[in-house]
Structures are given as structure tokens and as C-alpha cells.
Amino acid sequence: MSRGRIVIGNWKMNPGSSAEAVVLARSVAASPLATGVAVAVAPPALFLPAVAEALRASPVGVYAQDVHWEEQGAFTGQIAASMLAPVVLGVIVGHSEVRRDQGDDDERVAKKMVRALAHGLWTVVCVGETLDAYLAGRSASVVAAQTAVIGHAVAAAESVGARRDRIVFAYEPIWAIGTGRAATAAHATICADAIRAELQRSAGIDAEAIPVLYGGSVTAANASAFADARGIDGALVGGASLKAEFGAIVAAFSG
Numbered sequence: 001m002s003r004g005r006i007v008i009g010n011w012k013m014n015p016g017s018s019a020e021a022v023v024l025a026r027s028v029a030a031s032p033l034a035t036g037v038a039v040a041v042a043p044p045a046l047f048l049p050a051v052a053e054a055l056r057a058s059p060v061g062v063y064a065q066d067v068h069w070e071e072q073g074a075f076t077g078q079i080a081a082s083m084l085a086p087v088v089l090g091v092i093v094g095h096s097e098v099r100r101d102q103g104d105d106d107e108r109v110a111k112k113m114v115r116a117l118a119h120g121l122w123t124v125v126c127v128g129e130t131l132d133a134y135l136a137g138r139s140a141s142v143v144a145a146q147t148a149v150i151g152h153a154v155a156a157a158e159s160v161g162a163r164r165d166r167i168v169f170a171y172e173p174i175w176a177i178g179t180g181r182a183a184t185a186a187h188a189t190i191c192a193d194a195i196r197a198e199l200q201r202s203a204g205i206d207a208e209a210i211p212v213l214y215g216g217s218v219t220a221a222n223a224s225a226f227a228d229a230r231g232i233d234g235a236l237v238g239g240a241s242l243k244a245e246f247g248a249i250v251a252a253f254s255g
């Protein structure tokens with residue numbers, strides 16, 4: 001089964017200004033054209049319009065880093081999917097830093113996904129285990145439990161319907177994010193298998209069609225191991241997406 005390959009640069013709360021974000025976006029667009037891989041960047045919300053404008057004539061997509069689950073209303077500080085949809089291609093939901101800082105749990109992440117899909121956004125759902133769970137050998141079961149909530153929401157939400165083909169998962173072990181200690185490709189494959197098995201079970205969808213990205217200290221040096229890993233279809237890149245190194249990571253996933 002051939003799934004699309006996707007590499008997304010998650011800029012997090014970087015860079016420091018809109019002007020710098022535009023420069024960074026242009027540098028991604030100027031990298032040698034990748035074949036067989038969809039490339040995107042996820043800048044801070046405030047910079048989305050400027051970055052989208054800078055990338056308008058390029059194949060590089062723009063993702064938001066988060067979205068609220070409600071349609072509109074009294075939700076101070078939040079951004080609705082309807083506001084994002086004219087500007088971005090997709091959105092990341094459930095990133096562990098959002099779970100940590102905003103108190104998101106699996107239920108909220110599932111609601112965000114449903115809302116984003118209803119607006120036609122490509123939706124990258126992040127799951128991943130803590131260091132304690134990893135050390136206890138519970139990675140696959142933790143990731144499956146997170147995925148089950150998402151899977152049930154996919155099965156229950158009629159609005160998801162035809163948009164199921166815009167669901168992407170990112171396996172991001174929390175202990176690997178920003179630590180310089182990436183998971184092994186073999187471990188990522190085990191967790192990607194767990195995600196797909198659970199999606200098949202709880203959502204009843206053809207999970208072989210769902211792309212699963214790996215995220216957590218991806219670098220130019222380790223990208224090809226993940227590109228070669230069975231079941232891994234791309235990368236969600238944090239720190240290295242702010243550097244020229246991002247181009248080499250994209251190249252590693254390029255066909």
C-alpha cells in the first residue's frame with residue numbers, strides 16, 4: 001500500500017518576528033524540489049497569513065499548530081477551524097507541548113480533530129508516551145490507548161465522513177522531543193503498527209491508508225533511518241526545521 005510522504009516543520013514559538021518567519025519560509029521554498037514528499041511548515045498563529053502569502057506560489061504547505069474544537073464563540077485566546085481554513089492547508093492537534101501547557105487530553109484532541117476535518121483541513125494527530133511509560137515497556141499500549149479515543153471519535157462523527165483521507169498521525173515520544181535522543185526506527189515502527197491496529201479496531205477504517213509520521217529529535221543524520229522504516233511515512237520536525245538542515249531531512253524522505 002503506498003501512502004503519501006509528508007515532512008512538516010513545526011516551528012513552535014519561533015522565530016521571533018513575522019519578518020524572520022517570512023525569510024525562513026522562503027528558504028524552505030528555495031530548497032531543491034522534493035519529489036514524492038509533501039512539505040509543509042507550521043509557524044506560530046500570528047505569522048500564518050504572512051507565511052502563507054510568502055509561500056503562495058510554492059508547493060510548500062502551511063499548517064497551524066493548534067485549533068479550538070468549537071465553531072465560534074466565547075473562547076478567549078483561541079482560534080477556530082473556520083478562521084484557519086482560508087489560510088492553511090492543515091493543522092496539528094494533540095502536540096505534547098499543547099497537552100502539557102493547555103491541559104489538552106485525548107477527548108479534547110479528538111474534538112479538535114473532528115472540527116478541523118469538518119472544515120477540510122489536513123489534521124495531524126500527535127500521540128506519544130512519556131519516558132516512564134517507555135522505560136516500563138508500555139509505549140505501544142499507551143499510544144494505542146490515545147489512538148482509541150481518536151478512533152472512536154472518527155467512527156462517531158458523521159462530519160468526518162469523506163474527510164477521513166485527511167487524517168495523519170504523528171508518533172512523537174515525549175522523551176524524544178527536543179532532547180537530542182530520537183527513538184530508534186524500529187521502535188517507531190512498533191508504535192506506528194500499534195496506532196494502525198487500534199485505528200482499524202476502533203474507527204473501522206483502512207488504517208493502512210493513514211500516514212504515520214515520526215517526530216522527536218529528527219535530524220539530517222537520522223532522517224534516512226526513519227525514511228527507511230516500515231510504517232513511517234514522514235517526519236514532524238521541531239528544532240531542525242528552523243535550520244538549513246530541514247532541506248536535508250526533506251531530501252531523505254524524497255523518492
Ligand code: PGA
Binds near residue numbers: 239
Ligand atoms: P524536535 O520536536 O524535533 O525539536 O524534537 C519535534 C516536535 O515537537 O514536533
